[in-house]
Amino acid sequence: MLDTLQNLYVGFSVALSPTVLLYAVVGCVIGTLVGVLPGIGPLAGISLLLPASFGLDPTSAIVLLAGIYYGAMYGGSTTSILMRIPGEAASVMTCIDGYEMTRKGRAGPALAIAAVGSYIAGTVSVVGLMLLAPPLAAFALRFGPPEYTALLLLGLLVLAYMSGGSVLKSLAMAALGLLLGMIGIDTMTGFFRFHYGLVELGDGIGIVPVAVGLFGLSEILLTAGQEKPPEVIKPKLRDLLPSRAEWRDSAWPIARGTFLGFLIGIIPGSAHIISSFVSYAVERRVSKHPERFGHGAIEGVAGPESANNSATSGAFVPMLALGVPSGPIPAVMLAALMVHGMSPGPLLIQQQPALFWGFIASMYVGNVVLLILNLPLVGLFVNILRVPYPLLYPAILVFCVLGVYAVNGSVIDVWIMIVMGGLGYLLRKFDFETAPIVLGVVLAPMLEMSFRQSLAMSSGSYAIFVNRPIAATMLACGLALLLLGLVPFFARGVDWRRAFGLSPSSELEKEDHR
Amino acid sequence: MKRILISVLSICAIGFAVSQAGAQETFPNRPITVVAPFPPGGVADLTARPVAAAMEKILKNPVIVTNKTGAGGAVGMSFVANSKPDGYTLLMALSSISIIPEADKLFDRKPAYTMDQLVPLALISADPTILVVPTGSPSKSVKDFVADAKKRPGEISYSSSGVYGTLHMAMEMLSHAAGIKLKHIPYGGAGPAITAVLGGHQDTLASGPAAVVAHIKGGKLRPLAGWGAKRIAALPDLPTFKELGYDIEFYIWAGMFAPRGTPEPVLKRLRDSLRQTVQEAAFKDAMAKLDTPIAYLDAPEFQKFWDKDAKMLADAIKRIGKIEEKEQK
Structure with a gap:
C-alpha cells in the first residue's frame, strides 16, 4: 500500500508536469468533441489522432489518446440526451430516458447527472485499475471462447427485462438485430454472406450507422411527420441542476454502473457498449418503479453513463498489466506504445513505472478536467434546444451524414444509416423498440464467433460449455433467471412480468402514442 | 459548439479542396x-x-x-x-x-x-513469422511439437488472425511440410489470437516477432522456430525451420x-x-x-x-x- 502511494506520488509528479497536463486537457477536449459529434466515436477519434501522437514522448502520447477515449464517453451522452442521437455507440441506452427527460424540460439535470456519474465512475474505476490490475488481468485471460459465449448468452437473457412494452416485440427486434449481424464474412470459413456484391458489406454492418439511423434519423422523421412542430423548450437557469430527488435517485445507479462497467470492461470485447446495456437492464430490474423507464427515468441515464466510463478504465487493465488488447481501442493504444519503441507486455509496469503511474495519475486529473469542462457546458448545450427545428434538424442531418461517413470513409455506411432511419421510423410508428436491434447487431458477431470457436475447440461437443467452470456458472445463472421468470407464468397463468413489477403501465403507454 | 462544428467542417472542406486541386506538369x-x-x-x-x-x-x-x-x-x-x-x-x-x-x-x-x-x-x-507456445507447454522444440502432433492428429489447436489470413497460411505451410494435422481456430485479428494462446485457450500460433517478443522476454511464451531464411536479430538463438530440415519460408x-x-x-x-x-x-x-x-x-x-x-x-x-x-x- 505504501508502495502504491509512493508510486502514485511519482505518477502525479509526471501527470501534473505542464506538458503532460496540457496533453491530458487537449485529449479531453478532443474526446468530448468526438463524443458530441454523431458517428465519430472514440475509435475513429483515436485512430485519426494516432499519427499526430507519434511526435510526442510516449507518456504524453498515451495520456492524449486515453483522454480522447474517456472524454468521448463523457461527450457521447450530450447528443443522446438532447437530440436522441447517440454520439457514440455506448450512448445508445442514454438516448431512451435521456431524451425523454429533455422532452419534459429536464435536459439540464440529465446532462449534469451524466457528467457527475461519469466523473465518479471514472475516478473510482481508476482506483480499481491501480490496485487490482495484475490479479484482475490474469482473471480476464481465463475468458476463452466458451466463457465468452456463456457471458453473451447471459447478456441476451437480460434483454427481456429491457423492454418497456411487449416482451415479444423486443425479442423480435433483438432477433432482427442478430440477423443483421449475420451479414458479412463468415469468420470461420471465409464465405461472404448476404453481401449482394458489395465489398463493403464483407465486414458486416457497422454499429454506428445502425445506431445513428435507428435513433437519430427516425426521431427527425417522426418529428417532421407531426402535425404541428414541437415547442421549442426554453431552458431556465434553475432547471439546469438536478433536484434533490434526482440526486437521490441517481446515487445507487451510479454506484452499480461503476462496479458493473469496470468488471465488464476487463473482459475483452466491445465492453463499453455492452456495459451500458447491462447497466440499464439492471437498473430497470432493481427499480421500485420500472414503469418509469423509457419515460424519462434519471436512473436510466445515471447507470449506463457511469458504466460506459468505468468500462474504459476496466479495458486498460489487461492492456497495461499484460500488454493484451481488450478491444479495438486499447489495440490502437498498444500500437502507439510500440511506435515509441516500448514493447507492451507483462513487464511494462516494472520497466516503465513512470509511464504506468503517470498514466494512472493523469486519469485522475483527466476526470477532474472533464467534470470542469462538462458542467459549465451543460448550460451551453441546453441552449442548442432554443434553435428552431427547421434550422436545427437539417443541421443535425448534415452532421449525422458527415459523422457516419467519416468513420470508414464509406458511402455504403451512409446508405445503411438512411435505410435504418426509414426502418426505425416505421418500427417506432408500430411501437417497436429499436434498442434491442442495436444490441443484437453488437452481440451477433461476437456470439457467433465465440460459439463456433468453442465448438471447433471441442470438435463439435457441446460439453465444453459445461466442463469449464466459469462458463458453466454463467450458464447456470442464465438458466436460473429464465426459470425464475417462468415460475409465476405456469403457477398463476398471469403475465409473469407483473411479479417483477415489470408490466408496462397502460396510462403511460397511451401517453407515449403519437 | 456551433463554432467548433463549423471549424471542423471547414477543415474537412480544405482537405477535400487540397486533394482535388493541382494541374499536371512536373x-x-x-x-x-x-x-x-x-x-x-x-x-x-x-x-x-x-x-x-x-x-x-x-x-x-x-x-x-x-x-x-x-x-x-x-x-x-x-x-x-x-x-x-x-x-x-x-x-x-x-x-x-x-x-x-x-x-x-x-x-x-x-x-x-x-x-x-x-x-x-x-x-x-x-x-518472418515465428512459432510460439505458452511456457507451460510440454513442447520444448519443434521436434517435440511435431512428435506430439503426430501422436494426436487434429488435437493441437492453433489460433490465427483469421481464416485465409497470413498467420493461417504460415501454419498451413508448416502442417504441410511436417505432415501433421492441426486444429485451426480463427480469431478476429492477430491481437486476440495472441491473447488466446497467452490465456491457454489455444496451444500455439505463428506470429510476427514484434508482437510477441515482449511476451517471450516476460516469460509467458516460448518460441520454437522461425519461418525466415535467416535467424531474426531479436531472437538470435531461435533456429529457423530451414535449419531444422523443413523447406518452408514465410514473411x-x-x-x-x-x-x-x-x-x-x-x-x-x-x-x-x-x-x-x-x-x-x-x-x-x-x-x-x-x-x-x-x-x-x-x-x-x-x-x-x-x-x-x-x-x-x-x-x-x-x-x-x-x-x-x-x-x-
Whole structure:
C-alpha cells in the first residue's frame, strides 16, 4: 500500500508536469468533441489522432489518446440526451430516458447527472485499475471462447427485462438485430454472406450507422411527420441542476454502473457498449418503479453513463498489466506504445513505472478536467434546444451524414444509416423498440464467433460449455433467471412480468402514442 | 459548439479542396496519397507513416497516409487498383494482397481486384513469422511439437488472425511440410489470437516477432522456430525451420504499389524516392522501434519476390480449399 502511494506520488509528479497536463486537457477536449459529434466515436477519434501522437514522448502520447477515449464517453451522452442521437455507440441506452427527460424540460439535470456519474465512475474505476490490475488481468485471460459465449448468452437473457412494452416485440427486434449481424464474412470459413456484391458489406454492418439511423434519423422523421412542430423548450437557469430527488435517485445507479462497467470492461470485447446495456437492464430490474423507464427515468441515464466510463478504465487493465488488447481501442493504444519503441507486455509496469503511474495519475486529473469542462457546458448545450427545428434538424442531418461517413470513409455506411432511419421510423410508428436491434447487431458477431470457436475447440461437443467452470456458472445463472421468470407464468397463468413489477403501465403507454 | 462544428467542417472542406486541386506538369506537384488498407496501428499503417514522412522530404511534396479499411484490406487495395494511374495514389500493401484474389477465385466470387492491376514499386520490410507456445507447454522444440502432433492428429489447436489470413497460411505451410494435422481456430485479428494462446485457450500460433517478443522476454511464451531464411536479430538463438530440415519460408511483408499504367518517368521518380527513403536515419529509427527489419528490394527484384510469394500462397490456399463445417468433425 505504501508502495502504491509512493508510486502514485511519482505518477502525479509526471501527470501534473505542464506538458503532460496540457496533453491530458487537449485529449479531453478532443474526446468530448468526438463524443458530441454523431458517428465519430472514440475509435475513429483515436485512430485519426494516432499519427499526430507519434511526435510526442510516449507518456504524453498515451495520456492524449486515453483522454480522447474517456472524454468521448463523457461527450457521447450530450447528443443522446438532447437530440436522441447517440454520439457514440455506448450512448445508445442514454438516448431512451435521456431524451425523454429533455422532452419534459429536464435536459439540464440529465446532462449534469451524466457528467457527475461519469466523473465518479471514472475516478473510482481508476482506483480499481491501480490496485487490482495484475490479479484482475490474469482473471480476464481465463475468458476463452466458451466463457465468452456463456457471458453473451447471459447478456441476451437480460434483454427481456429491457423492454418497456411487449416482451415479444423486443425479442423480435433483438432477433432482427442478430440477423443483421449475420451479414458479412463468415469468420470461420471465409464465405461472404448476404453481401449482394458489395465489398463493403464483407465486414458486416457497422454499429454506428445502425445506431445513428435507428435513433437519430427516425426521431427527425417522426418529428417532421407531426402535425404541428414541437415547442421549442426554453431552458431556465434553475432547471439546469438536478433536484434533490434526482440526486437521490441517481446515487445507487451510479454506484452499480461503476462496479458493473469496470468488471465488464476487463473482459475483452466491445465492453463499453455492452456495459451500458447491462447497466440499464439492471437498473430497470432493481427499480421500485420500472414503469418509469423509457419515460424519462434519471436512473436510466445515471447507470449506463457511469458504466460506459468505468468500462474504459476496466479495458486498460489487461492492456497495461499484460500488454493484451481488450478491444479495438486499447489495440490502437498498444500500437502507439510500440511506435515509441516500448514493447507492451507483462513487464511494462516494472520497466516503465513512470509511464504506468503517470498514466494512472493523469486519469485522475483527466476526470477532474472533464467534470470542469462538462458542467459549465451543460448550460451551453441546453441552449442548442432554443434553435428552431427547421434550422436545427437539417443541421443535425448534415452532421449525422458527415459523422457516419467519416468513420470508414464509406458511402455504403451512409446508405445503411438512411435505410435504418426509414426502418426505425416505421418500427417506432408500430411501437417497436429499436434498442434491442442495436444490441443484437453488437452481440451477433461476437456470439457467433465465440460459439463456433468453442465448438471447433471441442470438435463439435457441446460439453465444453459445461466442463469449464466459469462458463458453466454463467450458464447456470442464465438458466436460473429464465426459470425464475417462468415460475409465476405456469403457477398463476398471469403475465409473469407483473411479479417483477415489470408490466408496462397502460396510462403511460397511451401517453407515449403519437 | 456551433463554432467548433463549423471549424471542423471547414477543415474537412480544405482537405477535400487540397486533394482535388493541382494541374499536371512536373511530377509531383500536388499531394500524394498512400493508402493503407488496414486501420491505424496495424503493420501497413505503421510502415506507411515513416515511409510517407521520408518521401515527403525527398520529393519536397506532401505525402499523406489515408486508411481505407474493410473486407480484410480488399476495399483499400481495389480502391488503388482502380484509381487513376498518375502516381498520386499509392498503396502500402501486405502479403495478403496475393491472398484475396486467390480466395475470391476459390469461392467463385467476382474479384475485388486482380494482382496485374498493380505494379510493385519497392519492398519495404519483411518479417518472418515465428512459432510460439505458452511456457507451460510440454513442447520444448519443434521436434517435440511435431512428435506430439503426430501422436494426436487434429488435437493441437492453433489460433490465427483469421481464416485465409497470413498467420493461417504460415501454419498451413508448416502442417504441410511436417505432415501433421492441426486444429485451426480463427480469431478476429492477430491481437486476440495472441491473447488466446497467452490465456491457454489455444496451444500455439505463428506470429510476427514484434508482437510477441515482449511476451517471450516476460516469460509467458516460448518460441520454437522461425519461418525466415535467416535467424531474426531479436531472437538470435531461435533456429529457423530451414535449419531444422523443413523447406518452408514465410514473411509478413510490406511493400509499395502503384496502379498499372502509371507513366514510366513517374514510376522511376517514385522508386528513386523509395530507395532514398530506406536509407534515411529517421526512417531506420522508426522501423527499429517497431522491431521490424527493413528489407528493401527495388521493383524488378520485388516483382520476383512477389511472384514467388504469391505462388506459394496460392498453393497453400488451394490445399486448404473451401472449409466445410462437416470436415471438422
